[in-house]
Amino acid sequence: MSDYILEMQNIVKEFPGVKALNNVDFxxxxxxxxxxxxxxxxxxxxxxxxxxxxxxxxxxDGNIIYNGNEKQFKSIADSEQEGIAIIYQELALIxxxxxxxxxxxxxxxxxxxxxxxxxxxxxxxxxxxxxxLDVNPSIKVKDLSVGKRQLVEIAKALSKNVKLLVLxxxxxxxxxxxxxxLLELLRQLKLQGVTSIMISHxxxxxxxxxxxxxxxxxxxxxxxxxxxxxxxxxxxxxKYMVGREIENIYPxxxxxxxxxxxxxxxxxxxxxxxxxxxxxxxxxxxxxxxEIIGIAGLMGAGRTELALSIFGNTPKxxxxxxxxxxxGQPKHFKHPKEALKSGVAYVSEDRKGNGLILIQDIKYNISxxxxxxxxxxxxxxxxxxxxxxxxxxRSINIKAPSIKQIVGNLSGGNQQKVALAKFLxxxxxVLILDEPTRGIDVGAKFEIxxxxxxxxxxxxxxxxxxxxLLEVLGMSDRVYVMSEGTITGCLAAEEATEQNVMAMAxxxxxxx
Amino acid sequence: MSNSNETGxxxxxxxxxxxxxxxxxxYVMYIALVVIFVIFSFMTKGLFLSPRNLSxxxxxxxxxxxxxxxxxxxxxxxxxxxxxxxVAGFLGAVAAILMKNGLPAIVAIPIVLVCGILIGVYQGTxxxxxxxxxxxxxxxxxxxxxxxxxxxxxxxxTIIIKDEAYKAIxxxxxxxxxxxxxxxxxTLLIGIIAIVLVVYSQIKTRNxxxxxxxxxxxxxxxxxxxxxxxxxxxxxxxxxxxxxGIPWTAVIVAIVLLIYNFIxxxxxxxxxxxxxxxxxxxxxxxGVNVQKITMFAFCSVSMLSALGGILYSSRLASATPTAGTGxxxxxxxxxxxxxxxxxxxxxxxxxxIIGAFVIMSLTNGMNLMGIDISYQYIVKGxxxxxxxxxxxITRNKRK
Numbered sequence: 001m002s003d004y005i006l007e008m009q010n011i012v013k014e015f016p017g018v019k020a021l022n023n024v025d026f027x028x029x030x031x032x033x034x035x036x037x038x039x040x041x042x043x044x045x046x047x048x049x050x051x052x053x054x055x056x057x058x059x060x061d062g063n064i065i066y067n068g069n070e071k072q073f074k075s076i077a078d079s080e081q082e083g084i085a086i087i088y089q090e091l092a093l094i095x096x097x098x099x100x101x102x103x104x105x106x107x108x109x110x111x112x113x114x115x116x117x118x119x120x121x122x123x124x125x126x127x128x129x130x131x132x133l134d135v136n137p138s139i140k141v142k143d144l145s146v147g148k149r150q151l152v153e154i155a156k157a158l159s160k161n162v163k164l165l166v167l168x169x170x171x172x173x174x175x176x177x178x179x180x181x182l183l184e185l186l187r188q189l190k191l192q193g194v195t196s197i198m199i200s201h202x203x204x205x206x207x208x209x210x211x212x213x214x215x216x217x218x219x220x221x222x223x224x225x226x227x228x229x230x231x232x233x234x235x236x237x238x239k240y241m242v243g244r245e246i247e248n249i250y251p252x253x254x255x256x257x258x259x260x261x262x263x264x265x266x267x268x269x270x271x272x273x274x275x276x277x278x279x280x281x282x283x284x285x286x287x288x289x290x291e292i293i294g295i296a297g298l299m300g301a302g303r304t305e306l307a308l309s310i311f312g313n314t315p316k317x318x319x320x321x322x323x324x325x326x327x328g329q330p331k332h333f334k335h336p337k338e339a340l341k342s343g344v345a346y347v348s349e350d351r352k353g354n355g356l357i358l359i360q361d362i363k364y365n366i367s368x369x370x371x372x373x374x375x376x377x378x379x380x381x382x383x384x385x386x387x388x389x390x391x392x393x394r395s396i397n398i399k400a401p402s403i404k405q406i407v408g409n410l411s412g413g414n415q416q417k418v419a420l421a422k423f424l425x426x427x428x429x430v431l432i433l434d435e436p437t438r439g440i441d442v443g444a445k446f447e448i449x450x451x452x453x454x455x456x457x458x459x460x461x462x463x464x465x466x467x468x469l470l471e472v473l474g475m476s477d478r479v480y481v482m483s484e485g486t487i488t489g490c491l492a493a494e495e496a497t498e499q500n501v502m503a504m505a506x507x508x509x510x511x512x
Numbered sequence: 513m514s515n516s517n518e519t520g521x522x523x524x525x526x527x528x529x530x531x532x533x534x535x536x537x538x539y540v541m542y543i544a545l546v547v548i549f550v551i552f553s554f555m556t557k558g559l560f561l562s563p564r565n566l567s568x569x570x571x572x573x574x575x576x577x578x579x580x581x582x583x584x585x586x587x588x589x590x591x592x593x594x595x596x597x598x599v600a601g602f603l604g605a606v607a608a609i610l611m612k613n614g615l616p617a618i619v620a621i622p623i624v625l626v627c628g629i630l631i632g633v634y635q636g637t638x639x640x641x642x643x644x645x646x647x648x649x650x651x652x653x654x655x656x657x658x659x660x661x662x663x664x665x666x667x668x669x670t671i672i673i674k675d676e677a678y679k680a681i682x683x684x685x686x687x688x689x690x691x692x693x694x695x696x697x698x699t700l701l702i703g704i705i706a707i708v709l710v711v712y713s714q715i716k717t718r719n720x721x722x723x724x725x726x727x728x729x730x731x732x733x734x735x736x737x738x739x740x741x742x743x744x745x746x747x748x749x750x751x752x753x754x755x756x757g758i759p760w761t762a763v764i765v766a767i768v769l770l771i772y773n774f775i776x777x778x779x780x781x782x783x784x785x786x787x788x789x790x791x792x793x794x795x796x797x798x799g800v801n802v803q804k805i806t807m808f809a810f811c812s813v814s815m816l817s818a819l820g821g822i823l824y825s826s827r828l829a830s831a832t833p834t835a836g837t838g839x840x841x842x843x844x845x846x847x848x849x850x851x852x853x854x855x856x857x858x859x860x861x862x863x864x865i866i867g868a869f870v871i872m873s874l875t876n877g878m879n880l881m882g883i884d885i886s887y888q889y890i891v892k893g894x895x896x897x898x899x900x901x902x903x904x905i906t907r908n909k910r911k
Contacts, residue, residue, distance in 0.1 A: 313797070335799070335801060336796060336797050336799045337799035337800070339799075340799045346797065353794075354791065354794045354796075354797055355794055355797070356791070356794055357786075357787050357790035357794050357795065357857070358790065358791065359790045360786065360787070360790055360857075364783070364786075364787075367783075368783060368787055368798045368800070369799050371780040371784075372780070375779075375780055378779060379774070379778040379779055380778055380779060380780065382720075382778075383720065383723075383724075386724050387724075390724070402726065402727075404726065422798065426799075
């Protein structure tokens with residue numbers, strides 16, 4: 001009974017327009033490694049934010065019982081006080097500060113009213129030893145690799161005397177060696193009595209490390225499986241995650257017809273002036289009319305940077321060499337506007353960050369990229385705008401009571417459809433979709449896949465960047481794989497399997 | 513209520529309540545303006561609402577109103593311009609010097625407006641192209657233009673303006689139709705035209721909404737709204753007609769307001785301005801040239817500051833070394849009181865004008881009551897912060 005360190009009961013969390021969590025039950029045994037899996041948008045991260053107090057007590061329904069007592073965390077400080085530490089995908093370290101400053105940031109070692117820096121450095125070294133990270137604690141965090149930063153985060157958690165460690169996709173950005181190290185560290189910590197909850201999409205890891213696996217789908221707990229007693233296969237987990245056989249998720253296209261190459265980049269090399277380093281090296285890529293190409297790769301492989309450098313967002317990226325062709329014509333886009341004019345559109349991976357104007361309504365967002373077409377004389381024809389917005393609402397099934405609905409209140413799937421409609425209205429030849437189904441539910445995903453198929457059947461070309469390997473494999477006619485800013489392979493649909501794509505995605509070019 | 517047998521239709525009471533809920537911010541502003549008017553007319557024994565004082569109020573509010581319109585655009589795109597006051601003061605002095613050297617007003621005014629645009633190009637370039645925060649650029653501008661104002665007025669002190677046409681801008685009134693008697697007929701006529709336009713646009717908007725099956729307000733509410741607006745227009749026109757008619761300042765403010773209202777609501781440029789304020793990165797990735805629009809906003813606010821400087825120096829018939837002091841505070845306060853969001857992306861120039869009238873009514877009323885300037889600042893500051901806090905609370909609630 002009391003061997004549960006944590007019990008979350010009937011957790012319900014609503015956002016305007018979406019029920020992110022709907023009666024989730026989640027129990028974690030003391031001293032185990034518990035993996036939480038589910039599709040993007042299933043509610044895993046939301047659940048962890050409820051646990052940590054990011055969503056304070058009162059903004060959700062349900063109970064949290066920790067160490068046998070009911071808790072009402074009102075802030076992260078409350079949950080940290082109890083020994084709960086969460087390490088997010090976006091690491092919460094301060095790049096300009098040193099490793100030891102970061103480890104004790106927020107709970108500085110004091111001597112009276114002043115910080116005892118000597119003690120801090122000594123203690124930081126101890127913590128680094130525990131996570132087996134051999135770096136000088138005075139080095140700045142920005143000079144560490146992503147994998148090492150991850151370990152610094154864990155060292156920070158350990159310095160706070162953590163009892164329950166939560167890791168949100170800790171290996172998403174790591175290569176195979178770093179991932180293996182991290183998993184080994186978790187096993188060690190388990191022996192020292194630290195309970196871990198790990199959110200992960202990498203099912204292979206989940207199967208290898210988990211004592212218990214809980215699957216969440218569409219905001220509800222589907223099942224919780226004991227992985228110690230009997231072996232659980234990846235296939236089993238997937239079945240629970242998606243709720244149906246995988247074959248059904250990706251609608252098949254009948255009689256594919258590919259035209260000429262309509263978009264191509266050659267020897268595309270790009271620098272990031274802010275980071276002062278080359279981020280893309282000699283990328284070659286092309287797409288034919290009527291074709292969907294997928295770009296697979298791990299986080300940080302340079303896929304979004306590739307798309308943005310193509311789309312003409314030049315202040316952030318300097319193209320040092322390379323050529324770009326649309327329908328065989330050489331082009332150079334200085335601004336997204338020019339790309340759109342040439343028929344190249346880019347739908348962002350980050351709907352809320354730079355994809356949509358959330359405080360405006362649906363019709364505003366649909367029309368913003370192509371107001372030229374709605375302008376008569378000097379003024380806008382708002383009637384035409386309404387007609388067009390309504391047409392898109394109907395044709396791609398944006399679920400909203402009216403096109404005057406504020407976009408910020410829509411669910412992720414409907415927001416994604418608005419973002420798509422915005423660029424479809426421009427009438428592009430080449431559509432670059434960056435993580436087109438991130439954070440949206442299975443139903444909306446299927447609709448977006450069907451729409452993609454329809455678009456290529458009409459002669460459009462689609463470049464799809466996705467971190468969901470199954471999605472890339474399910475939808476693409478050809479798969480490009482990227483790693484550390486280079487294309488490490490291009491596979492035809494028939495030869496692309498999870499194994500060989502992953503092998504290419506983790507291929508690290510030796511820097512001489 | 514009446515909706516017992518008509519399912520689907522909502523009673524007027526409920527509709528009013530709904531309107532109140534969604535537009536509470538605007539209504540509170542109108543109510544605040546009315547309350548201010550009532551309090552001042554009571555405290556000054558009716559002097560505040562006298563035709564003469566209301567005419568004065570319009571002339572006083574004019575320069576703040578035009579600058580506030582420019583400021584609203586700047587605030588919508590999430591920047592700020594602190595230099596507007598001294599730009600207005602400096603360019604007012606430039607106008608005075610040009611006319612002192614024999615140029616007629618009709619030549620001096622365009623030159624000054626172009627100078628305003630050039631100042632906008634300078635500040636806009638630093639903000640949009642170089643990437644210096646607007647706060648810093650325009651704070652530096654505050655120093656620079658304050659210095660330039662002192663320099664231009666250094667030799668002579670206050671520069672007297674003798675050009676009659678120039679002085680008439682903020683002291684004169686539109687001419688009347690010759691045949692009329694005591695009442696300013698043209699003023700009344702303009703009032704009637706304005707009412708006809710209001711009725712026409714309200715009905716047109718409603719029909720349009722209906723055509724696309726959007727929710728429309730019920731007939732009684734529409735009529736109520738039209739009657740209310742018409743009554744206010746007629747009341748103001750009647751009072752002005754009883755004095756000397758519509759001041760030229762009001763005409764200028766109205767033209768600037770109409771142009772900017774049209775730009776913001778009916779043109780591509782306006783859409784882009786709101787888009788940049790809502791999410792600059794998303795706007796950029798939708799093909800909006802954020803740099804260009806930012807340049808426009810800075811040029812426009814500096815040009816309107818120049819216009820404000822013209823109105824102010826015309827009002828005083830002179831350029832003084834202290835002209836422009838504190839205009840930026842009044843302009844920013846007017847915009848925020850008028851409902852511009854502190855997070856950018858939201859705001860209407862029509863409401864900014866109301867905000868400007870709130871601020872200038874406070875100044876005018878407290879002056880009539882003989883209240884010390886120190887207290888005036890405190891009162892304005894308190895009202896300003898209350899307005900913004902209220903704005904944030906109502907917006908958060910709606911989420």
